[in-house]
Amino acid sequence: MTRVFVFTNHKGGVGKSTSATNSALGIAGMLRRAGAPNCRVLLIDTDSQAHATLVTTGTKDYGVDNSLYTVLMADRQNAAQTLLNCIVQSTWDADLHVLPASPMLEGAERELMGIAGAPYRLADPLSRIISRYAAVVIDTRPSFSLMTEMGLIAATDAIVPVEPRYLETVGLMSVIGKINDIREGWRQPNLRVSGILVTKMNTRIRGHNHLLDELKTHSVLGKLLLGVVPANEAVSYAHQNHQSVFSYDPKAPASKAYAQFVGKLVQRMAKGGA
Ligand SMILES: Nc1ncnc2c1ncn2[C@@H]1O[C@H](COP(=O)(O)OP(=O)(O)OP(=O)(O)O)[C@@H](O)[C@H]1O
Numbered sequence: 001m002t003r004v005f006v007f008t009n010h011k012g013g014v015g016k017s018t019s020a021t022n023s024a025l026g027i028a029g030m031l032r033r034a035g036a037p038n039c040r041v042l043l044i045d046t047d048s049q050a051h052a053t054l055v056t057t058g059t060k061d062y063g064v065d066n067s068l069y070t071v072l073m074a075d076r077q078n079a080a081q082t083l084l085n086c087i088v089q090s091t092w093d094a095d096l097h098v099l100p101a102s103p104m105l106e107g108a109e110r111e112l113m114g115i116a117g118a119p120y121r122l123a124d125p126l127s128r129i130i131s132r133y134a135a136v137v138i139d140t141r142p143s144f145s146l147m148t149e150m151g152l153i154a155a156t157d158a159i160v161p162v163e164p165r166y167l168e169t170v171g172l173m174s175v176i177g178k179i180n181d182i183r184e185g186w187r188q189p190n191l192r193v194s195g196i197l198v199t200k201m202n203t204r205i206r207g208h209n210h211l212l213d214e215l216k217t218h219s220v221l222g223k224l225l226l227g228v229v230p231a232n233e234a235v236s237y238a239h240q241n242h243q244s245v246f247s248y249d250p251k252a253p254a255s256k257a258y259a260q261f262v263g264k265l266v267q268r269m270a271k272g273g274a
Pocket residue numbers: 011012013014015016017018019047049051140141142199200201229230231232233235236239254
């Protein structure tokens with residue numbers, strides 16, 4: 001079963017797109033170095049802001065006939081072929097492919113609201129083409145909207161990026177509860193909360209250390225901690241240059257942290273179910 005990692009949190013600016021794009025590239029690179037026969041990774045951008053699309057393809061000029069919007073509007077029987085037609089190669093790596101977002105996704109939520117089967121319009125066609133890919137990574141918008149639900153329904157593993165200042169356990173438990181509701185409400189038994197990724201960690205800030213310690217010792221959340229990415233200006237510079245943090249500066253602290261995190265994702269892929 002191809003793993004589908006969805007990065008989600010209704011809070012804005014916590015590092016969803018940064019983590020989704022760099023993890024997608026990292027998985028492809030790690031598989032290649034391990035000599036895997038199929039290293040292709042598909043990045044799906046479900047956010048109408050199209051940040052992940054912009055940094056990985058150099059443009060966000062996608063719309064009615066070449067984006068995720070096109071897939072969502074296609075007839076059921078054509079949707080898988082439409083999806084294949086809309087996938088583009090990233091500028092980052094030949095094995096990193098992108099299903100681009102479009103500003104039109106904003107309107108798609110209204111257009112699809114109340115249409116039977118709408119929440120499955122990504123999961124259905126994706127399931128028909130997924131065997132071409134070693135892994136799929138989905139970036140979501142900062143809300144639990146229909147688009148985010150579509151991403152979660154299509155996924156096997158939800159990863160929740162969170163900044164230390166938002167590390168309140170109450171907030172995190174509610175995000176996890178929402179993901180579990182979607183699994184049960186939409187009968188998606190494959191979806192589970194796979195991990196928490198702390199981003200923009202600054203060990204010089206006492207509050208950050210305090211919150212991270214609390215997270216580590218929490219009975220539920222502690223077991224979910226999958227990685228800690230330091231606050232690192234290499235990330236912003238890479239972003240501005242439409243580069244991955246790995247290619248901008250492979251030795252940067254954030255590159256090392258993302259490489260470690262990607263290692264855990266690849267381990268999960270190798271283990272299959274667990
Ligand atoms: N580890 C980090 N160190 C420094 N800056 C970071 C780090 N991670 C992300 N950023 C910066 O924080 C900003 C928000 O990151 P990003 O776009 O990944 O968040 P997001 O959760 O996808 O936001 P949105 O909710 O708007 O989609 C960006 O400017 C990015 O460069």
